[in-house]
């Protein structure tokens with residue numbers, strides 16, 4: 001049943017990357033339990049703008065769980081307390097009247113805060129550019145069935161490909177490791193015939209870039225997989241380890 | 252070199268040293284089991300693994316494994332703290348899938364290391380090191396003697412058990428983590444590995460704790476001190492006789508042909524080769540026995 005609730009928000013406000021930030025508290029009444037978490041923040045911003053204050057800056061785009069832009073650390077969890085969804089898919093019905101909701105930006109050395117809740121995730125783009133693609137000469141589109149791929153392999157590759165590059169894995173990891181993201185990107189191609197040509201080069205280049213950018217060493221805590229909105233499994237990390245070790249041994 | 256310069260390579264080093272340490276720990280607990288059931292056999296193992304060239308080579312290899320494991324542990328942890336950045340979350344919570352141990356491997360390792368230092372002082376320094384330095388008193392190969400010395404003090408089992416508990420946490424996570432680090436990707440086997448990790452580690456740690464408790468009880472009851480094998484005392488009565496061990500009272504380490512100490516007779520007399528009829532079981536030639544029965 002749709003009702004309205006009042007919540008107390010503790011939001012990280014930081015004007016610029018260099019300035020010191022702090023938490024600011026806001027009270028928000030009449031929040032519909034049918035609204036999404038981001039709509040609730042829109043409501044807050046509307047109020048702030050009307051009062052002539054600076055609205056809270058946060059990243060978002062598709063609002064349907066496919067772009068990976070929304071990046072809020074809510075009550076101790078990236079993408080909020082519900083597992084397997086993004087922040088934009090979180091609803092206010094998951095909260096109770098009078099709840100205190102603490103909202104923080106992703107905190108990791110490789111993801112510096114730009115402003116308020118918005119962080120710079122350009123590091124992920126750089127890792128992708130280092131090898132997260134397949135190159136081929138374009139011609140006529142090949143027949144879809146020309147390259148047979150077993151259902152099992154196609155499923156695992158597809159599951160890996162669902163990674164939206166949101167960075168929740170890094171945000172959740174006590175080691176600031178990007179292994180889950182990189183492993184998903186490496187796995188999706190390593191499993192498919194189309195990815196074979198650049199297979200070893202990809203694993204080497206992406207891990208190298210990841211290390212260069214200062215992400216941490218994975219200790220297999222598994223917080224990434226637990227918090228990933230796309231449920232990317234931990235076994236991808238083992239696969240990345242194998243791909244990389246194999247590539248290095250072949251050198 | 253990718254084993255030092257890449258994160259995956261560094262983790263591989265952790266995994267390889269980790270698997271060797273797991274195997275070593277497993278071997279160690281089994282070897283100690285001998286000391287519970289067959290102290291004389293344990294001393295034989297100690298004599299075999301003294302300061303021979305093969306024992307020295309193995310010890311140096313083992314020390315290298317530990318040193319590499321510890322240096323990499325510190326290095327990785329420092330890098331990871333740096334990667335995490337200086338800003339901490341105000342609210343944190345641990346998803347239920349995350350093992351506590353996995354987030355505290357360094358702390359657990361340091362507790363194990365602290366135990367290890369105590370353990371090395373109590374045993375290694377007095378056994379292998381003493382042998383290298385050519386010390387003979389007490390006999391460096393008399394493992395049971397040092398077990399008795401260490402475990403007569405109540406602090407020892409406490410320190411050991413703390414170390415074992417830390418090892419349990421460290422190894423239950425490390426055991427499956429090392430396969431993951433080495434690149435075994437398998438959704439079927441990952442839960443199985445976690446299960447094997449728990450069983451393997453629990454058995455090892457349970458056996459270690461049982462050993463510490465048995466040693467403590469025996470040491471404090473004087474079972475070892477009275478035992479000629481442990482105390483290193485010359486067994487005069489039974490010089491020529493084979494040593495047959497049973498733990499009963501350890502006064503109780505029976506020597507064949509000698510049913511033990513005889514009343515009024517401190518037991519082991521020169522020239523007395525065993526049990527004799529009469530004399531609460533002692534032979535007439537044994538003057539001391541005769542004296543004692545006459546009294």
Ligand code: HEM
Nearest residue numbers: 219265266269272273324356357360361364425428429432
């Ligand atoms: C008998 C003692 C020990 C055993 C059997 C052992 C075993 C292991 C194993 C199997 C791993 C997993 C490796 C991996 O995830 O790939 C590991 C990781 C680790 N060990 Fe040990 N270890 C021992 C002693 C120590 C000591 C003394 C320290 C530190 C002072 C230490 C610190 C660490 C750390 C920090 C990790 C996590 C590293 C990472 O996952 O990146 N360990 N250990």
Ligand code: SF4
Nearest residue numbers: 163164166167169228
């Ligand atoms: S692996 Fe999951 S948490 Fe990490 S970037 Fe991809 S979708 Fe986000």
Ligand code: FES
Nearest residue numbers: 063067068070088
């Ligand atoms: S806004 Fe696109 S995934 Fe949330």
